[in-house]
Every structure is written in C-alpha cells, then in structure tokens.
Amino acid sequence: MSTPERVIIIGAGSAGCVLAARLSASGDREVLLVEAGPDYPTPSSLAPDLADGRENSVKRHDWGYDHRPTTTVKVPFPFPRGRVVGGSSAVNTCIALRGQPWDYEEWASRGMPEWSWAHCLRNFKRLERDLDFGDHPDHGNDGPLPIRRHPRSELVGWQAAFLDAADRLGFPACEDSNRTGSWGAGPHAMNKIDGRRISAAEAWLTPDVRARTNLTIQADTLVRRVVFRGTQAVGVELEPSAGGKAVTVDADEVILSAGAVNTPGVLLRSGVGPRHQLSTLNVDVVAYNEAVNQQLLDHPGVAIFMRPRFRTLPSFRVNAPLIQNALRYGSKANNYNNDMLLQPGSRLIYMHHTVPFVSLMTAIGKPRGTGVLRYSSADPRSRPVITSNFLENPHDRGMAVEAMMLATELAATPPMRRIATHFWPSRRVLTNTRRTDKWVRTACDSGYHPSGTVPMGADDDASAATDPQGRVRGVTGLRVVDASLMPTIPSSNIHLATLMIAERIAEMMTAAPT
Numbered sequence: 001m002s003t004p005e006r007v008i009i010i011g012a013g014s015a016g017c018v019l020a021a022r023l024s025a026s027g028d029r030e031v032l033l034v035e036a037g038p039d040y041p042t043p044s045s046l047a048p049d050l051a052d053g054r055e056n057s058v059k060r061h062d063w064g065y066d067h068r069p070t071t072t073v074k075v076p077f078p079f080p081r082g083r084v085v086g087g088s089s090a091v092n093t094c095i096a097l098r099g100q101p102w103d104y105e106e107w108a109s110r111g112m113p114e115w116s117w118a119h120c121l122r123n124f125k126r127l128e129r130d131l132d133f134g135d136h137p138d139h140g141n142d143g144p145l146p147i148r149r150h151p152r153s154e155l156v157g158w159q160a161a162f163l164d165a166a167d168r169l170g171f172p173a174c175e176d177s178n179r180t181g182s183w184g185a186g187p188h189a190m191n192k193i194d195g196r197r198i199s200a201a202e203a204w205l206t207p208d209v210r211a212r213t214n215l216t217i218q219a220d221t222l223v224r225r226v227v228f229r230g231t232q233a234v235g236v237e238l239e240p241s242a243g244g245k246a247v248t249v250d251a252d253e254v255i256l257s258a259g260a261v262n263t264p265g266v267l268l269r270s271g272v273g274p275r276h277q278l279s280t281l282n283v284d285v286v287a288y289n290e291a292v293n294q295q296l297l298d299h300p301g302v303a304i305f306m307r308p309r310f311r312t313l314p315s316f317r318v319n320a321p322l323i324q325n326a327l328r329y330g331s332k333a334n335n336y337n338n339d340m341l342l343q344p345g346s347r348l349i350y351m352h353h354t355v356p357f358v359s360l361m362t363a364i365g366k367p368r369g370t371g372v373l374r375y376s377s378a379d380p381r382s383r384p385v386i387t388s389n390f391l392e393n394p395h396d397r398g399m400a401v402e403a404m405m406l407a408t409e410l411a412a413t414p415p416m417r418r419i420a421t422h423f424w425p426s427r428r429v430l431t432n433t434r435r436t437d438k439w440v441r442t443a444c445d446s447g448y449h450p451s452g453t454v455p456m457g458a459d460d461d462a463s464a465a466t467d468p469q470g471r472v473r474g475v476t477g478l479r480v481v482d483a484s485l486m487p488t489i490p491s492s493n494i495h496l497a498t499l500m501i502a503e504r505i506a507e508m509m510t511a512a513p514t
C-alpha cells in the first residue's frame, strides 16, 4: 500500500472547508486544515453572531482590516474578513448567487477551457441542495449547502414594497436568480435556513467528515509562511494565534486558501512574488512571480437612504433580515441584461447599532477599475494597506450614477413612498447627474468581495500567477484555491463562485489519471 500524500490547507474559509472535505474523502491523502481563528465543531456550540444569518458579523470573528474605498474618502472604512473555521462564509450575508454563464465563459476564453460554463455549472450543482428548485435541470438537490428563498409571506414591509416597485417600473418577476440567464426582481437565493447562517464549515465539515482519521483541523493557529527546499514547497511554519513558539510541519503539497487578502500576504512573506514587492519586505527570494498581487478586484457599492414614515415605525423590526430581495438588470455600458444588482436594505447598522433607516443599495457587477493591496512588513501579524480605488474609472462611475437614478425612481413609486421618505443624499444631488457623479465617490464602499489577487491563467498569459489548476508558477508543490484565483470578477456576489472553484479544483485533483 502506498503512503498517503500529506496535504496542508492554509485557511479554513469557504474554499478551505470544501477542499478539506473533498480531499479527505478517500484515504489517498492525510489532510491538515490550519485556521487562525477558533473552531466551533458542533452547531450547538456555535457563537451567536455566527449562527444569526439576518446580519453580518463584522467584529467578533474578524481580522480587523480597513481600506480606503475611493480617493475622495479620507477616513478608512472597515473591511471585514472572517477569522474562524468557516472563514468569511461564517460571517456573511448568506446571499448565494452564482453569476452568469458569460462570467465563466470569459475565464474559458482566456485559454482555460476547463473553466467553461459547462464545467462550472456541474460544480455549482454539486455543491448545493436547492430546497425550492432542486428538481430543475439547472440545480442540484443533494449537495452539502442548503439554499432557499424567502417566500412572499416572510418578507418585511420594505422588502415586499421593493418587489411591487420593480413591477411598477416594468421589470419582470424573477423567482429563481440562479437560473441560467435570469434577470428581474425577486427573492435572493440564500444559504440561510430559519434565520440560521449555514457556513461552509457547517455544510462541508459535518460530524462524519470531522470523524475521518485522515483529517485534522488545527484551529487558533497562524501560518507564518510556506517552507521551501529550493523551489519545492515542503511544509508550513505555524505558531499559536495567541503567540508562542513557531514549528514547521512537513507536507507533500501545500494549498493556500487564506482568502484574497491573506493568500498573497503568505505568498510574499514565503518569498514568492514580484521582485519589487519582495524587496520591500526584505525576505529571502524563492521565486519571482510578477503576477502575484498586481490587482485587487471587488464590487463597488453605493446606497441611498430613506426614513420610514412615522406611522410605519411600529412595524419597523430591529432584527429584520437585512436583505431578502434583489433586482438584477443590465447597465447601459455592458451588453448583458443582468450585470447590475439593486437590493433593499431593511435597516441601517451604524456603529454596531440598528437605526430605523431603510436603503436601496447597488453593486456594480462588472467594474473595470482595480484596487491595490500592499504589505509593508513580512510580520505575519502585519495589516495590509488596501486602496480600493472604487469609481475612479468613468465607466464604473457611470454605472453607479445610473443605478442611483434607478433607485430614486423606485423609491418614488407609491409602494415604497407609502413606507419611507427620501433622506440622503438630497434630492438636489439625485436630480442632477453631474452632482450624483461627484457624490457617488464620497459614498461608495466595498461589497466585501476582494478577489483576483493571485489570478489563474493559461501558460502564455503573463497576467496569470498560477495555472488553471491553481498551481503557483515558478515553484512546485504549492497551489492557491480561493477567491484570489478569479482572473476576472463574476457579476454577482462571489461566495458561491469561491465554493465552486474549490469543488472544481478538488474534482481535478481527485480525478483518476487518464
């Protein structure tokens, strides 16, 4: 009998949990899953902020990063990233959108036929258990992640009014936003059941998976760097998150799933990256890879706010689900009918308190601008400097302005006006495109979808840091599998796309050699 291959996965987030479950399914590999944050091994032991899927958890299980959203905004805004077994999937809004076939055909057209829509769809189906449309050919009904939509009977007033407003403006109703080519207004597909967030940890690291003798989950442990012999990755240097002695653990293969912010950080302090960034960190060089950490992709978001009318205040619920519905429509700048997202916010959370304001928020699905992520120290506890540069690109700003004009139109329809009145920004701004163009740059923030920092690509693609299976160029025995790999950002929220990437690469890694 041959010795199992030793695999270390760095980061038990969305991608890390999928990989740990899939790669330990046969006895061919010994898997060590290392996570900086804590582990809650049973649903009953889960911290309340992680179980509550009605809103994001942005403090208790967070890395404490911030970013500068635009060049106009002078103060840093929080940039939450989950730090717990489950990663950002354990703290997020539970919106489970796939994106569109053209998002993935774009990847395939960059010389990566293994990422065509047909391959991606197979893995989107494999990862889900769609409780509403499981029997539809576009869906799966026996995957680890349960997905459902809020029926009309569960909608809070503002969310129901949003659907009525979209109908008044002539948008089609969309019962299933994950159906191929769908657009219009309807309930979000969500990985939230009875208000409970189902993280990647809960879905993939089930008691049966955790009981496998070839899987070890080591929480509360910070990875300092990948250790190399020459250019071959041979292990990982770890230390307790609370501080303490570092140890090196050997591996045959190392997989970096630390997320789009930390994965490039670990790579750089391990000596793999662009010449200029490595020299700033003053680390021993293992391999120059000029495509590492050259772009930061994300979805810019802007919102207008409304004040509920006095008579509707008694029905305002401080614990209402933050988002239940969305409108997907096409921007004038792109040729698609579903690259933009507008969604109603049931309340405003300001300084960790719920304030009785409602909102209409947009996310730009296919922005052209990119941000910059930089590390100024090789200390594993150092914080990156994140400059998102949102809406610098006039094309992106145009789409934001267009979205705010549409939001204003929706807010002016009788169903929405009955509930709330205009509050911010002033009508003077929103009735003038030049003034709105200026305002959006002061009001824009992240959709919390950092990605693309270690992009995959074909062999002749100079912008690719890895091959189409996530294998890092210039070294051996090291892969990246998480949101960092996305060569372009899909047009919708990226959690499902990240899970799909992990499923797809696990599929490639476990396929019998031909």
Ligand SMILES: Cc1cc2nc3c(=O)[nH]c(=O)nc-3n(C[C@H](O)[C@H](O)[C@H](O)COP(=O)(O)OP(=O)(O)OC[C@H]3O[C@@H](n4cnc5c(N)ncnc54)[C@H](O)[C@@H]3O)c2cc1C
Residues within 6 Å of the ligand: 010, 011, 012, 013, 014, 015, 016, 034, 035, 036, 037, 056, 057, 058, 080, 081, 082, 083, 084, 085, 086, 087, 088, 089, 091, 092, 093, 094, 095, 096, 097, 221, 222, 223, 224, 257, 258, 259, 260, 262, 263, 266, 380, 447, 448, 449, 450, 482, 483, 484, 492, 493, 494, 495, 496, 498
């Ligand atoms: C507040 C919030 C709301 C969001 N809402 C949505 C939504 O509704 N829908 C959607 O589609 N997307 C949403 N997202 C985005 C989505 O959750 C992420 O894009 C996705 O989870 C990223 O997965 P990942 O595997 O790339 O990284 P992560 O899930 O972030 O996993 C990375 C893991 O690596 C660990 N790690 C990092 N560095 C180290 C180290 N040095 N040593 C050990 N461990 C390390 C981290 O602690 C973390 O557990 C949201 C994100 C946030 C933060």
